[in-house]
Amino acid sequence: MKGSDPLSDYIEAGGQLFELNIEPAWNPGVRANLEVIFRQAMLFMTFELPDDAEPAPIFKA
């Protein structure tokens, strides 16, 4: 039954949606990298920024 390991389910779903054909042997490497990415992201996701904070890149019409 799905749902016991959300990250694995997420990777599997993402692989299917993006047509990436992720081989089972690759899963540990992909998972390890995604864990690092999410862990790194928490460092700035938990940093308070106001709603009107502008992203760095600015588009000019």
Add this chain to the structure above:
Amino acid sequence: MDTLDTSWSTATEIARAVAAGTVSAGAVIETALARITQRDPILNSFTAVLAERARKRAQAIDLSHVKGETPGPLAGVPFAVKNLFDVVDLPTLAGSKINRGRPPATRDAVLIERLEAAGAVLVGALNMGEYAYDFTGENIHDGPSHNPHDISRMTGGSSGGSGAAVAGGLVPIALGSDTNGSIRVPASLCGIFGLKPTYGRLPRTRTFPFVASLDHVGPFARTTRDLALVYDAMQGHDPDDPVCAERAVEPTLARLAEGVAGLRIAVANGYFRKGAFPEVHVALDRVGAALHVNRDVEIPEAPRARAAAYVITAAEGAALHLERLRTHAHDFDPAVRDRLIAGTMIPAALVNRAQKFRRWYRERVLALFADLDVILAPATPCTAPLIGQQTFILDGTEQLVRANLGIYTQPISFIGLPVVAVPVALDPLPIAVQIIAAPWREDIALRVAHALETMGVIAVRRSTVDEPEGKGISALGSRSG
């Protein structure tokens, strides 16, 4: 004529000698090609050697000398480029197997055009980490580049071949790219000078990208004078790179010897003093003492900055390669493949937040330059690890080499500050210090680097690649001018 041995000559020396007629461009290029043939089997820095093209160009330079035409400032200087730069008639590999199937480039990268317009001679394309997603200089398709100071050790990456070729005396000048540290890390591990200019200063036109938000291009050299000479020759707006700033050329060479009097300099503390091997502190303290630095500065939220750079890199890199991941997954380095696949799955909210944090961080760091001209920081947490080494002990814990080589460079390139990486010739291996200036003040970073070089505090130690065993024991052979 042609009695000058230019094997370890600087670009400045070569250009002067060619202009004076002391040596022909042809002789210089033959010397370079012979050294490459002899020594590159050890270093593995080149993926393509362009002998015929180089000889033709050298011939043209010599002919123009005979006609009495004014030579360019880099007349006869051999140089090579990381193989993500477009070179006519070569597929632009960017360190990959997949790109071998690309049609050959029909036009050189703009920086190659500018250097050749100044009289320099392209001799080849250089090895690099696959698609620039690398800090080691290793490459499973082309083999690792080898550190000229100890060939069992890595060069650092991703501009590994660039570091090896310059440190190994094959060419005096090489070009690389730097997204999170890929000029500064090999400069540090190979013990040479590297310049990562301000983001948007040098055009990336006709280079294979990695992370558009963070990609820079820049030179390596064995002296500060050469670094300034080459940098000046490459400056100028190019509308074909949308990121390239519309700024006038701001020459640095003439200002190089202005000294450091009056410059306000601080050493980065906190994050930039943690997680380092002892050599890092030795090098940083030596540079700080020479400059009489007596203040520290905290770069705020550096760990978050590094994290945001990490996530932006992962997301944009993955987006660039998504189609290749679908169609050629088996042709990637598996380590790169898995990183890229993970990157395809990053929620947009995280990337958007990382870019918002980037603006916040930029404003806070630029505020530091209101009463500072230069910040000093380490370039790498250690000297060159062994090729293939996966982990090291840092602060008493085992950590991954690959992920940690860029800990000090990422928070700086994240906001595009100009940096000169300067080599401190420690025994047995060199390590660099970052000289960081405010945006567009490459002149200040180069001035400080030049002052340190003149004092003898920093130097490029001549590597032992010429000796039969070529491992580890090297002689001081720095040149100035």
